[in-house]
Amino acid sequence: MDITGKKLFVKALLEEGVDTVFAYPGGMVTDILDELYRTESIDMILPRHEQGLIHEAEGYAKSTGRVGVCIVTSGPGATNIMTGLADAHYDSIPLVCFTGQVPLNLIGNDAFQEVDIVGMTRSITKYGVTVRDRKDLGRIIKMAFHIARTGKPGPVLIDIPKDIQTSLGPAEYPESVVIRGYKPNESVHVGQLKKGYKLLKGAKRPLFLLGGGINIAKANEKMQKLVEQTHVPVVTTIMGKGAIPTDHPYYIGNSGMHGKYAANIAVSKCDVLFSIGTRFNDRITGDLNEFAPHAKIVHVDVDTAAISRNVVVDVPIVADANLAIDKLLEWAEPQKTDKWMAEIAEWDQENPLEMRRDKGMTPQMIMEGINEAFEEAIITTDVGQHQMWAAQYIEVTPKKQFITSGGLGTMGFGFPAAVGAKIGNREKPVVCISGDGGMQMNIQEMATSIVQDAPVIVCLLNNYYLGMVRQMQQLWYGKRYAVTCLRRRRGCPQGCKGPNESCPPYVPDFLKLAESYGARGIRVLKEEEIAPALEEAKKSNVTTIIEFMIATDELVLPMVKGGNPMSEMILK
Amino acid sequence: MKNRWIALYVENQVGVLAKVSGLFSGKSYNLQSLTVGTTEDETVSRMTICVTSDDITFEQIKKQLNRMVEVIKVIDLTNVPIHMKEILFVKVRNCSVADKTELFQIAQTFQVEVSDIGEDSVLLECMLTVRKNDELIALLNKRFHNNISVVRGGGVAIESISTSEAGRTEYRKK
Numbered sequence: 019m020d021i022t023g024k025k026l027f028v029k030a031l032l033e034e035g036v037d038t039v040f041a042y043p044g045g046m047v048t049d050i051l052d053e054l055y056r057t058e059s060i061d062m063i064l065p066r067h068e069q070g071l072i073h074e075a076e077g078y079a080k081s082t083g084r085v086g087v088c089i090v091t092s093g094p095g096a097t098n099i100m101t102g103l104a105d106a107h108y109d110s111i112p113l114v115c116f117t118g119q120v121p122l123n124l125i126g127n128d129a130f131q132e133v134d135i136v137g138m139t140r141s142i143t144k145y146g147v148t149v150r151d152r153k154d155l156g157r158i159i160k161m162a163f164h165i166a167r168t169g170k171p172g173p174v175l176i177d178i179p180k181d182i183q184t185s186l187g188p189a190e191y192p193e194s195v196v197i198r199g200y201k202p203n204e205s206v207h208v209g210q211l212k213k214g215y216k217l218l219k220g221a222k223r224p225l226f227l228l229g230g231g232i233n234i235a236k237a238n239e240k241m242q243k244l245v246e247q248t249h250v251p252v253v254t255t256i257m258g259k260g261a262i263p264t265d266h267p268y269y270i271g272n273s274g275m276h277g278k279y280a281a282n283i284a285v286s287k288c289d290v291l292f293s294i295g296t297r298f299n300d301r302i303t304g305d306l307n308e309f310a311p312h313a314k315i316v317h318v319d320v321d322t323a324a325i326s327r328n329v330v331v332d333v334p335i336v337a338d339a340n341l342a343i344d345k346l347l348e349w350a351e352p353q354k355t356d357k358w359m360a361e362i363a364e365w366d367q368e369n370p371l372e373m374r375r376d377k378g379m380t381p382q383m384i385m386e387g388i389n390e391a392f393e394e395a396i397i398t399t400d401v402g403q404h405q406m407w408a409a410q411y412i413e414v415t416p417k418k419q420f421i422t423s424g425g426l427g428t429m430g431f432g433f434p435a436a437v438g439a440k441i442g443n444r445e446k447p448v449v450c451i452s453g454d455g456g457m458q459m460n461i462q463e464m465a466t467s468i469v470q471d472a473p474v475i476v477c478l479l480n481n482y483y484l485g486m487v488r489q490m491q492q493l494w495y496g497k498r499y500a501v502t503c504l505r506r507r508r509g510c511p512q513g514c515k516g517p518n519e520s521c522p523p524y525v526p527d528f529l530k531l532a533e534s535y536g537a538r539g540i541r542v543l544k545e546e547e548i549a550p551a552l553e554e555a556k557k558s559n560v561t562t563i564i565e566f567m568i569a570t571d572e573l574v575l576p577m578v579k580g581g582n583p584m585s586e587m588i589l590k
Numbered sequence: 591m592k593n594r595w596i597a598l599y600v601e602n603q604v605g606v607l608a609k610v611s612g613l614f615s616g617k618s619y620n621l622q623s624l625t626v627g628t629t630e631d632e633t634v635s636r637m638t639i640c641v642t643s644d645d646i647t648f649e650q651i652k653k654q655l656n657r658m659v660e661v662i663k664v665i666d667l668t669n670v671p672i673h674m675k676e677i678l679f680v681k682v683r684n685c686s687v688a689d690k691t692e693l694f695q696i697a698q699t700f701q702v703e704v705s706d707i708g709e710d711s712v713l714l715e716c717m718l719t720v721r722k723n724d725e726l727i728a729l730l731n732k733r734f735h736n737n738i739s740v741v742r743g744g745g746v747a748i749e750s751i752s753t754s755e756a757g758r759t760e761y762r763k764k
Contacts, residue, residue: 137608140609150604
């Protein structure tokens with residue numbers, strides 16, 4: 019018997035094991051939302067803005083390993099999720115996003131709330147399609163989930179015209195689909211891998227560079243085993259943070275633009291760089307000609323196109339991290355790396371990663387406070403200075419997860435991602451480290467967090483500025499703080515070079531703002547107040563904003579100027 | 591930097607051409623020509639693409655095409671024996687009698703057809719390789735500057751039969 023498209027839609031979600039959807043209504047999705055509303059086993063989350071919605075789905079997907087499902091209406095509903103699609107595409111987050119569309123006969127007429135969302139998102143989705151025939155609906159939804167979660171995961175967009183939702187068609191939801199153009203790699207070329215391992219084994223100064231691929235593949239435990247079996251030290255990218263525990267003796271730190279000095283020097287001095295699950299982004303390599311100049315490079319990645327794109331590698335290996343590591347574990351033998359480790363330790367002593375401790379509260383103290391307060395947690399960050407401090411100082415152990423917007427660098431990501439993570443992990447504490455700029459980009463999701471009873475601890479570092487750009491202006495633009503001061507008002511002097519006594523007050527008052535949502539606000543001015551504030555927030559069962567008032571001129575250091583070699587770090 | 595040829599089997603669906611061509615603009619790849627038509631299987635289209643690039647970029651282009659869900663198979667024709675032709679129309683206007691005679695000579699030499707003729711204009715219909723078409727256009731441009739109209743179709747290519755056993759590529763067996 020034939021059923022309506024909306025009935026098949028709900029059936030499909032149930033068969034895919036979906037129990038949570040993030041949905042914002044509108045004319046062109048009312049039908050499927052009505053059908054979902056009658057299904058008790060699917061939890062419908064109503065965010066307060068579609069950008070918040072998709073970041074919540076990202077946080078949910080990243081923290082649970084499941085596919086995040088978004089439903090938004092046509093036109094503005096669809097365009098509002100574009101930033102999140104691009105973010106998920108960059109950071110390989112499995113999402114299936116359904117957009118409503120005007121009825122088939124109106125497509126192309128410039129109908130009310132019509133946009134060509136599939137056309138607009140072609141370069142920022144893994145796959146996107148408009149359902150043009152009701153009989154294809156089941157197969158397309160099946161394809162969407164399959165594509166989103168396999169291979170290098172990513173966002174898939176399915177555009178469903180209103181009349182497809184209401185018209186009758188086959189009731190079957192296929193159990194599997196064959197897509198002739200899509201065959202994710204499911205094996206590893208043993209010969210190539212052996213070649214790579216041989217290089218590693220013969221190295222005097224071997225180094226693992228681990229990216230987000232390890233975390234996505236959940237290969238952390240076996241990676242740690244591999245490190246312990248080979249005695250090869252590890253640096254990570256920011257997305258790879260937590261690939262092995264950050265307190266592991268073989269873990270050096272993050273490499274890259276704001277990486278640890280010892281980590282970047284190790285990359286510059288190593289003779290074999292064995293990298294897994296990274297695409298050698300410019301924030302990792304700096305000047306490509308000077309990147310790992312003495313090293314033979316082995317590169318394992320699930321995405322063929324990531325290999326030999328930015329960095330020409332000596333041994334390319336297309337494989338899922340899990341498969342490659344399993345195989346490597348069969349061969350791995352201990353290597354003599356004591357001398358090399360000692361060298362690295364020396365560099366670390368020369369220029370350790372630390373901030374001043376003499377005058378007032380520093381971001382490092384806040385991050386250490388968070389480390390101590392939580393034995394188990396999901397930690398999300400927004401984008402900017404606080405993100406880099408978190409990437410430098412937050413400890414990631416097997417009970418902790420670190421979620422951040424790495425590729426796209428999306429301000430406004432952190433808080434909704436935390437809310438989404440909490441919705442997917444109600445038993446775990448979720449901490450969002452944010453800045454005063456990024457927090458305001460999706461502040462409306464405070465309401466979502468309250469109404470969904472998804473309490474999150476927001477550690478908001480307030481320096482009155484959009485700090486990351488202010489840092490560049492401070493160093494390289496003669497302290498001309500063009501549109502980065504969040505206190506600046508009409509009437510402020512044109513050439514203002516920084517804070518003084520006559521600065522106007524800051525808005526909003528985050529404490530009052532929190533209260534207005536029924537959340538809590540705590541302001542922290544001094545180091546001694548850090549731990550008590552975190553304890554209080556932990557005990558509280560509603561979302562709490564802890565506003566840490568940090569120095570306005572605090573810098574993220576060390577740093578490498580964009581395009582410079584990674585060995586040329588600005589340390590002070 | 592040199593010209594290279596790719597044959598591409600893709601799903602014959604709405605938006606696939608936009609996706610493939612969008613890749614070239616989005617990633618700043620240098621697209622010379624792109625032709626597309628359905629194959630013996632009407633659910634599949636075959637594209638012939640000519641790009642100008644260095645080795646590394648060309649490798650990247652192939653990989654990027656390959657990872658698209660709608661792309662069934664990518665065939666690098668750069669070092670494969672192929673048959674390749676491009677259709678080209680050249681209309682030459684304001685011809686004198688002597689010009690017409692010369693055009694007939696040119697047509698004979700290049701082995702192209704004079705497919706239409708008027709009082710003072712001649713239409714050449716050419717089915718040559720892209721390179722040969724380039725040469726013909728260059729010559730006509732020199733001789734009949736400002737008086738020619740060129741319409742060209744972009745190259746289409748298929749692997750040679752005699753040598754194709756080794757390189758035979760059936761998209762179904764991907």
